[in-house]
Amino acid sequence: MHMPLLRRLALSLAMLACGPALAAWPDDRPIELVVGFAAGGGTDQMARVLAPFVSRRLGANARIIVTNKPGAAGELAVAHVARAKPDGYTIGIVNVPGFIFLPMYKEAQYKAEDVRLIARLVDDPTVLIARKDSKYTDLRSVVQALKQQPGSLSFGHSGVGTNGHLALEQLQRIAGVQANSIPFKGAAEAKTALMGGHVDFTYVSAGEMRELSLAGGPFKGIAQMSKTRLRAIDNVPTAQEAGVPIVMSSERGVAAPARLPADIAQRLEKAIEASLRDPEFIAAARNDAPVLAFLPGAAWTAALTGNRKELQPIADSLREPQKVTQK
Known part of the structure; x- marks a missing residue:
């Protein structure tokens, strides 16, 4: 007579011991x-x-x-x-x-x-940027300065192995120059360093540089590492146009x-x-x-x-x- 009640009690205790029943993915937790x-x-x-x-x-x-x-x-x-x-x-x-x-x-x-x-x-194409007041206006002038004085210019990027770092490695290999490579923990930190004058240039992705399409922004584009100019920043020439065929996305x-x-x-x-x-x-x-x-x-x-x-x-x-x- 009491068996159904006892069974229900036993089942309830078992469920409490095991915890609440789990829902199917992806509803269980964040x-x-x-x-x-x-x-x-x-x-x-x-x-x-x-x-x-x-x-x-x-x-x-x-x-x-x-x-x-x-x-x-x-x-x-x-x-x-x-x-x-x-x-x-x-x-x-x-x-x-x-x-x-x-x-x-x-x-x-x-x-x-x-x-x-x-x-x-x-x-997302890689872009080399500088401060708006930088005397460097294109990649040719950057390469010329590095040839005259190896290691004289610093380039920020998001760390070893990232697109910015590898674009810099390609620049050194293809143009035959030596640069000062400065790794950061991300593009935001690298851009902040550029803004503060701690580095001469920074490599970022085009998607991170909406400022380049806005008048009066704090940065200017030196070169984008793509086969053709990205429409969103078509005012920035490709590295290939400067005679340095770098493609890095x-x-x-x-x-x-x-x-x-x-x-x-x-x-x-x-x-x-x-x-x-x-x-x-x-x-x-x-x-x-x-x-x-x-x-x-x-x-x-x-x-x-x-x-x-x-x-x-x-x-x-x-x-x-x-x-x-x-x-």
């Missing part, structure tokens, strides 16, 4: 979107604009929060994502070329195959731990693709709108094979010496 650079930079800004649009398309209860783990040119953030549980609750923004370049030239905390690329967001996209289930990866990819096409998002993206370039994860992974070939000579020249084990 999804962490990890950014490998300091707050205020282009990667951080885009992540924060994108997050609510993707959340909306994942479901009414989905919520994406952005966390910053700056350091080592994005390596710390990628390593964090690679080591995370592949349950869809930890994803991150990866920045190419740094993502593929770091393991090429040193013993990094991750390997490229440790993460699964979900989707590319942007393909900053690609940004979303990645997850390598063993992320395919169904979760597909849901994320579709949500991202739909968000990038949303007119409301495009309006909110502002600086990034001209360089939005969605690519599915599988296609992006395949495309990066060519990037590796182009970066191999630089990786060989920068590769850390192999550690010698004493017997």
Whole structure:
């Protein structure tokens, strides 16, 4: 007579012991979107604009929060994502070329195959900028000054292996000059240093430099590292026009731990693709709108094979010496 009551009591106690029943992904808890650079930079800004649009398309209860783990040119953030549980609750923004370049030239905390690329967001040309009052007006004058006095000019960038750093390496190799390379934790910090006169130039991505299209801004463009002029900053000549054929872009996209289930990866990819096409998002993206370039994860992974070939000579020249084990 009392068995049903006892069974219900036993079931209730079991549920209390195990905790509340879990809902299906992505409703259990917030999804962490990890950014490998300091707050205020282009990667951080885009992540924060994108997050609510993707959340909306994942479901009414989905919520994406952005966390910053700056350091080592994005390596710390990628390593964090690679080591995370592949349950869809930890994803991150990866920045190419740094993502593929770091393991090429040193013993990094991750390997490229440790993460699964979900989707590319942007393909953003690198731009060399100076203060508005700088006496340098084009890349030819910069190269001439470095030839006359090697190491006399300083160039800020977002860290070793980032697009700015690699653009500088290309400049030195192609033009045969020596420059003073100054790494920072992100574009915002590098731009601040330029503004304060601590460096002569800074490499940034075009999406981070809306100021170049505005009259009276604090910076001016010296050269953009693209095959043709980006329409949004068509007042800035390409490096190739100055006789230095440098092409260097900053690609940004979303990645997850390598063993992320395919169904979760597909849901994320579709949500991202739909968000990038949303007119409301495009309006909110502002600086990034001209360089939005969605690519599915599988296609992006395949495309990066060519990037590796182009970066191999630089990786060989920068590769850390192999550690010698004493017997």
